[in-house]
Amino acid sequence: MTKNALSHTGMTPDFVKTYPGGSLCISAVSDRAFRVRFSPTGPENMPESQILTGDLPPVIPLVRSRDGVTRLELPHVVCELTNASGRLRFLDGDGTLLLAEAERSLIPGLLDDEPIHIAEQAFASPPNERLYGTGCFQDGALDLRGLPRRLTQVNTQISLPFMLSSRGYGLIWHHLGRSELNPPPHRVALAKRAVGKARTATVTTSSGGADVERRTAIFEGEIEITTGGRQAMLLDIGRKMGSRYRVEIDGRTLADHDNFWLPPTTSFFADLTPGRHTVHVEANDTDEPVLHYGPVTDRTVWRSPVTDAIDYVVIAGPSASEVMGGYRQLLGPTPMLPIWAFGYVHCRERFHSSVEIIDTLDEFRRRDLPLDVIVQDWQYWGSHGWNAMRFDEAQYPDPKRLIDEVHRRDARFMLSVWARIDPSSELGKEFARRGYFIEGTDWVDFFNPDAAAFYAQQQEERLRRFGIDAWWQDATEPENDDLAGRMTAAGRGEHVQLAYPLEVTRAVSDSWRAALPDTRALILTRSAFLGQHQYPAFTWSGDVGNDWATLANQIAAGLNMAAAGYAYWTVDAGGFFRPGPGQYDDPAYRERFLRWFQYATFLPMQRVHGFETDTEFWRYGEKVEAVSRAYLELRYRLLPYIYSTAAETAETGVPMMRPLVFDFAADPRALDEVHSYMFGRTLHVAPVLAEGAESWPVYLPGAEGGWFDVWSGDHRVGGRTHDVPSPLDRIPLHARAGSILPVGPVIQSTAGMTRETLTLYVFPGHDGALELYEDDGLSLGHERGEWARIPVRWNDREGTLQIGACQGSYPGMPRVRHLTICRVRPGVSPMTSTTGVVVEYRGAPITVSLE
Numbered sequence: 001m002t003k004n005a006l007s008h009t010g011m012t013p014d015f016v017k018t019y020p021g022g023s024l025c026i027s028a029v030s031d032r033a034f035r036v037r038f039s040p041t042g043p044e045n046m047p048e049s050q051i052l053t054g055d056l057p058p059v060i061p062l063v064r065s066r067d068g069v070t071r072l073e074l075p076h077v078v079c080e081l082t083n084a085s086g087r088l089r090f091l092d093g094d095g096t097l098l099l100a101e102a103e104r105s106l107i108p109g110l111l112d113d114e115p116i117h118i119a120e121q122a123f124a125s126p127p128n129e130r131l132y133g134t135g136c137f138q139d140g141a142l143d144l145r146g147l148p149r150r151l152t153q154v155n156t157q158i159s160l161p162f163m164l165s166s167r168g169y170g171l172i173w174h175h176l177g178r179s180e181l182n183p184p185p186h187r188v189a190l191a192k193r194a195v196g197k198a199r200t201a202t203v204t205t206s207s208g209g210a211d212v213e214r215r216t217a218i219f220e221g222e223i224e225i226t227t228g229g230r231q232a233m234l235l236d237i238g239r240k241m242g243s244r245y246r247v248e249i250d251g252r253t254l255a256d257h258d259n260f261w262l263p264p265t266t267s268f269f270a271d272l273t274p275g276r277h278t279v280h281v282e283a284n285d286t287d288e289p290v291l292h293y294g295p296v297t298d299r300t301v302w303r304s305p306v307t308d309a310i311d312y313v314v315i316a317g318p319s320a321s322e323v324m325g326g327y328r329q330l331l332g333p334t335p336m337l338p339i340w341a342f343g344y345v346h347c348r349e350r351f352h353s354s355v356e357i358i359d360t361l362d363e364f365r366r367r368d369l370p371l372d373v374i375v376q377d378w379q380y381w382g383s384h385g386w387n388a389m390r391f392d393e394a395q396y397p398d399p400k401r402l403i404d405e406v407h408r409r410d411a412r413f414m415l416s417v418w419a420r421i422d423p424s425s426e427l428g429k430e431f432a433r434r435g436y437f438i439e440g441t442d443w444v445d446f447f448n449p450d451a452a453a454f455y456a457q458q459q460e461e462r463l464r465r466f467g468i469d470a471w472w473q474d475a476t477e478p479e480n481d482d483l484a485g486r487m488t489a490a491g492r493g494e495h496v497q498l499a500y501p502l503e504v505t506r507a508v509s510d511s512w513r514a515a516l517p518d519t520r521a522l523i524l525t526r527s528a529f530l531g532q533h534q535y536p537a538f539t540w541s542g543d544v545g546n547d548w549a550t551l552a553n554q555i556a557a558g559l560n561m562a563a564a565g566y567a568y569w570t571v572d573a574g575g576f577f578r579p580g581p582g583q584y585d586d587p588a589y590r591e592r593f594l595r596w597f598q599y600a601t602f603l604p605m606q607r608v609h610g611f612e613t614d615t616e617f618w619r620y621g622e623k624v625e626a627v628s629r630a631y632l633e634l635r636y637r638l639l640p641y642i643y644s645t646a647a648e649t650a651e652t653g654v655p656m657m658r659p660l661v662f663d664f665a666a667d668p669r670a671l672d673e674v675h676s677y678m679f680g681r682t683l684h685v686a687p688v689l690a691e692g693a694e695s696w697p698v699y700l701p702g703a704e705g706g707w708f709d710v711w712s713g714d715h716r717v718g719g720r721t722h723d724v725p726s727p728l729d730r731i732p733l734h735a736r737a738g739s740i741l742p743v744g745p746v747i748q749s750t751a752g753m754t755r756e757t758l759t760l761y762v763f764p765g766h767d768g769a770l771e772l773y774e775d776d777g778l779s780l781g782h783e784r785g786e787w788a789r790i791p792v793r794w795n796d797r798e799g800t801l802q803i804g805a806c807q808g809s810y811p812g813m814p815r816v817r818h819l820t821i822c823r824v825r826p827g828v829s830p831m832t833s834t835t836g837v838v839v840e841y842r843g844a845p846i847t848v849s850l851e
Contacts, residue, residue, distance in 0.1 A: 013037075016062055019086045026088075028061045031075035031327045032316045033173070036088060038106060039309035040117065048174060051497065051531035052313075053332050070195065076326075077316035080111025083170050085591040087623035090169065092318045098169040099314060100124045102299055110304055111494060119175070119310045120303040124744065128669045129167050130302065132563035132659055134181060135160035135528070136541050138257065139267050142554040142560065142674040144181065148234035150265045151179040151498065153477035153527050154241060154541035157263040159498050160530055161302075162327070166661050166671055168318030170327060172530065173302045174311040176499040178305040178484075179198075184232050184294035188279065192218035192463055196286045202612070215721075216244055217285035221276065223249075223293055228274040229294040234267045235281065238288030240480040245289070248280040258760030259545040260577050264481075269296070291317075306494040311629065320662045321654050322384055327565045329654030334532030334567050336650050338520040339777030340750045341538070342642050344632055347572075347609035348375035348616075352401040353395040360616060361409050365748065367618060367625070368631045372749045374406060375472060375609075385425025388417040389462040398454075403467040410751035412469035414524065417477050417669035419444050419504050427458060439487050443478045446503035447488035447496060456511030467751060470522035471508055473537075477500040477527045509535040517739035518779050528566055536606050538568040546575025546589070551596055552689045555675050558603065562655035567656075572609035573600035580612075583721075591691060591728060592626050593620065598731040599687040600678045601631045602655045604646070617651050627729045633664030633746045637830075638740040640758060642771065645680035647773035656680060664701035667719070673699055682739035682763075683710070686724070686732040696726040698734070705737025705796075711830035715765070735761075735824070740801070742791050743830050755813075759820040760792065761830050762801055762850060770796045775810050786810040799823075799850050806843035817841040823850040 013025035022040045029035045030053065056513060061072040061079075062505030072079040077098075089100040102122035109116050121340035125131070131144045134151060141147050146162065151159035163181075171526040173179055198215040211518035227233065235247055235255065242262040247255040255268045270293075281289050327352050328334070345366070351357050357374060364371045382392025391399045404412045406767070420442045421428040431437055436444055436451035446452045459471070479501055490496045505525055512521040523537040530720040532539075541557055544550050561569040571595045583589045600606050608615045617628040635642075645656050654662065657679050664670040676686040676698065682705065686698040700707045702719035709716065709724070710733040716722050724732040741761040747753055755774060762768075775787040791804035801821055822828060822836035837848050 015063060015070065015081070017083070017086070019033055024081075026072060026079055026081070028059045028072065028074055030315075030326060030329050031054060031059055031074050032322070033313055033330060034077065034079045034090070034561050035070065035311070036072075036079075036315045038104060039321070039382065040106060047053070048172070048448070049173070051529075051771050052330050056329065056475065056682055075816050076100050076322075079314075085268070090314050092168060092314065092316050096168070096318070098103045098167055098316060098318070099165070099171070101297075104310065106310055111492060113583075114492065116306050117308055118303070119307045120301060121303045121310050121312065122299045123171075124291075125298050125300040126299065129165060130661065131163050131165055132661060133163040133560055133562050134570065135566070136245040136539075136557040136561045138263060138541075138550075138553050138557065139255075139701050140549075140556050140674070142268065143555040143672060144231070144560075144625045145300070146232050147179040147269070148183060148184050148232050148267045148292065149179065149266070150234065152481045153498055153501065153529075154263050154481050155261045155475070155477065155526065156478060156544055156799075158257070158539060158541075158561065160529050160561070160566060161498070162564045163300075163532060163565045163619050164320060164323060164661070166665060168316065168323070170315040170317075172313040172315070172325040173304070174313055175304045175307055176496045176529075177304055177306045178408065178497045181234060182299075182301050183303050184234055184292040186223070186294050187221050187290055187292045188221045189203070190221040190279060190281055190289045190291060192217050192219040192285070193220050195560075199468050206474045212820050214243060215281055215285050217287070218281060219287075221291065222276050222278055223291065224276055225272045225274050227295040228272060232271050232296050234265055234292040235707045236292065237283055237292045238285065238290060239264055243286065244282065244284055245287075246282040251275050251280075256549075259543075259550070261543050267380050270318060274430070275619040288628060306492075312798045320665060324653035324655070328668055331565065333651075333702050334649050334653065335536050336520070336646060336782055337522055337536055337568070337776070339639070339643055340372040340524045341410050342639060342646065343606070343750050344370055344635060345373040345375065345605060345607040346615070347375040347377065347415070347607060348614055349576075349609065349611045350379060355399070356397075357402065358405050361406060362692065363409055363616070364620070365409060366535070367629075368748065369617060369625075369629055370636050370746075370748045371411060373412045373414050373470065376416060377472075378416045378418070378474065380416075380512075385422030385428060388425040388427050388648075389458055391419070397638060397654065400781065401468040402829050407467065410749040413467070414470035414472050414522070415463060415468050416472040416474055418465070418474050419446065419478055419500075427462075428438060435657075438483070438493075441482060441486065443482060445499060446507055451489070453506035453511075455505045460509065460511050460515050464512075465716065470524065473504055473523055473525040476504045476525045488520055497528050502529040503530045505532050505535045505537045508837065509537065518781070520778060530565070533568070538570060539566065540570045540572065540605075541609070543576040544572060546579065546592060546596070547576045548689055549594065549690065549742055550575060551687070552675060553590070555599070555677065558657060559659040562658045563661075564797055565653070565655075567649045567655040570603045570605035570607050571596070571600060572607070573597050574608055574610050574615065576609055576611050576830065578610045578613050583613065588691065590620050590624050592625060594728060595731075597628055597631055600684045600687075601635050602683065602731075602733075606632075606635050614794075625714070636747050637743050637745065638742050639681060639750070639753065640755070641682065643777070644742065644771065644773040648680075654802070660701055664703070665752065667701045669699060670701035673701075682735050682741050684734040684736065688726050688731060693726055695723045696732050697721050698724045698776060700734060703736050703766075707736060707827070708763045708824050709733070710735050710829055711831045713824050713826045713832065715826070737762045737763050737765030738794060738796065739763045740768055740794055741768035742770065742772055753777075756816065757818050759822060759836070760801070761822050761824055761831075762794050764794075764799075764823045767796050774813065776812055781810060801848045801850060803841060803846050803848070805845050815842065821850060
């Protein structure tokens with residue numbers, strides 16, 4: 001595995017104390033973070049960090065001991081040790097308690113004949129705490145306090161062992177192997193009672209599409225509840241992946257998931273009285289379901305079943321933004337992506353030829369449907385073998401000419417590539433000869449630096465030479481948690497079970513940077529791990545279904561990705577698995593598709609994809625095309641805001657889309673809002689999640705000055721729920737009072753983006769500020785200081801907008817900007833045709849008065 005320099009990532013402890021069972025080591029890793037490790041061996045054998053950055057400035061805590069307590073003090077956090085018990089507490093710079101350890105356990109074990117340890121660390125969790133993070137899960141939960149989760153990397157689930165607390169801290173569970181959150185103490189294996197009829201489904205696999213026969217079965221059992229009240233439940237179906245599970249307890253459905261691919265576990269809560277309760281599970285007849293259960297307690301527990309130490313990092317806020325700033329400092333910054341990554345990305349499963357790609361792109365341009373990236377999915381390699389890094393010459397006779405034609409149409413080309421290679425292909429034989437596969441698989445061993453470099457070199461020489469603009473690194477989990485039980489260059493797969501996607505992304509990104517040192521890269525990858533955010537890599541929620549419940553679950557999944565420090569995340573808008581050939585004329589699916597696409601408009605990447613589907617908007621009729629065009633145009637109009645928001649993420653670590661804890665931590669109700677979120681500082685988004693809705697209940701958090709409906713300009717107060725008009729062409733969208741929203745003209749791709757014309761919409765009721773960020777959008781010049789920032793401030797009492805002096809410059813920056821300034825009110829909004837105060841901005845400060 002690639003290693004970082006480790007002088008300041010916790011290798012040298014600032015404090016060591018020995019207890020029965022091991023040594024407790026505490027290291028200051030930044031001015032607001034401590035790393036804690038409890039190991040059965042001494043500090044000289046402590047595990048190195050594979051994810052913390054190695055170039056941090058040294059920090060030395062002030063160590064004080066008094067009355068049996070040792071304190072390690074930093075400017076923003078204090079670690080307090082009770083010497084007798086060995087338990088730790090963490091306080092912020094003002095002395096407020098953030099986090100306190102509870103029970104600790106490190107038990108020896110064996111993995112076959114290899115000595116290992118089972119690590120478990122509990123922390124106190126008061127009832128009013130909310131916890132977010134751990135990545136992208138399909139259980140629909142946002143607040144994870146007390147919820148069990150098993151962290152594995154599988155299709156539709158991305159595991160990032162980090163949690164953000166509403167109490168003002170973040171915690172990295174610093175382990176690369178499988179981890180468990182709040183593992184319940186009890187289990188019951190369920191017995192098969194009945195088997196249903198078989199059904200055939202076409203699904204994606206690591207070898208292409210395949211027809212599989214599945215039949216459901218009924219499994220039953222009983223559980224004994226000794227402590228009544230809220231119970232935490234985790235269903236494990238006993239296989240690497242599932243496709244159907246519905247859980248009933250005493251006849252009440254508590255979990256119901258149905259998709260061609262589902263993670264092997266799901267979690268939920270149940271309120272149960274003391275006594276015996278009947279459990280009824282519908283699952284596949286080949287499953288072996290086990291229900292894990294236990295009462296919810298005032299504890300958060302982390303567990304790693306295969307490790308050599310307890311290892312975690314605490315980052316102090318106290319605000320969520322400050323926690324993310326500390327996360328950024330320890331794990332690296334999120335990079336600026338090429339500006340076209342924030343335009344529309346068009347996918348389908350799949351294009352079959354160069355002709356199809358160009359014809360489709362021409363139709364987008366003919367219909368004035370904006371687009372920036374067109375994507376070739378898998379199997380373009382034809383008979384050459386899986387991921388042979390060759391195009392099928394019969395259908396793609398001249399790949400370079402194809403991509404040149406895409407570029408001539410002001411678009412970019414993304415290509416699907418995999419971390420597995422057919423071992424019988426010409427390329428696969430060379431990988432096998434060199435010993436570069438993980439044993440027993442055709443997955444490349446990216447933990448082997450030579451294998452990773454060779455893979456990236458082949459991808460560069462065989463494919464990128466045609467002018468490819470972006471990589472789609474698919475199935476990087478690797479698919480179906482395939483490291484378990486296998487040997488890698490880093491040892492047994494169980495030790496590094498979560499880290500494979502990080503190594504794939506690192507290898508491909510580093511290769512791109514070496515080959516094109518002044519061109520921004522873009523990678524789309526189906527999985528992620530801690531530290532991967534520092535590479536130019538989007539990820540997404542995988543091969544999900546299309547129903548309303550799945551759409552709703554994606555919102556919590558994306559927000560918990562953001563809370564776990566991964567800003568660049570998206571979905572297959574419309575769902576990957578769709579209703580089949582009848583979808584194009586199905587009114588119910590057309591409605592769902594539009595609600596999916598509205599949601600995707602306010603994600604970091606706007607993207608459509610679908611299995612065995614020609615996903616182009618016009619195939620669904622005039623209404624779908626018209627509404628989709630409106631949201632494409634809105635996305636492009638918002639690019640100045642979106643790009644400035646991305647720059648803020650790169651600079652501060654605060655994610656683009658985020659749960660309301662980031663902006664409204666003092667509003668208890670906002671902390672529990674699962675299906676609404678902030679997209680940048682200004683926009684509150686509340687997707688419609690039900691059929692036939694003409695209005696939608698939206699809770700607007702408490703905010704001084706209230707909120708404005710972005711569609712109508714109507715004002716609404718904060719701290720209450722409003723019934724917001726939401727016809728099929730409208731998603732509830734609000735701007736906070738005091739916001740300044742920069743909006744550009746409608747363009748067909750970012751190649752037509754000049755930045756000379758801009759409208760600034762001011763939402764009055766509170767003072768506000770905007771920093772408009774620009775660079776050339778393509779090169780790495782911004783890393784050399786080639787950028788411009790324009791500060792804008794709204795003085796609400798005086799009714800004046802102050803546009804400050806432009807700071808910095810970049811090649812191609814417009815000398816003059818034509819600005820229209822609009823004050824929002826009923827009937828005057830970004831969605832209405834209006835006039836405002838027109839000014840020329842040449843980089844010098846100006847002040848505009850608005851009535």
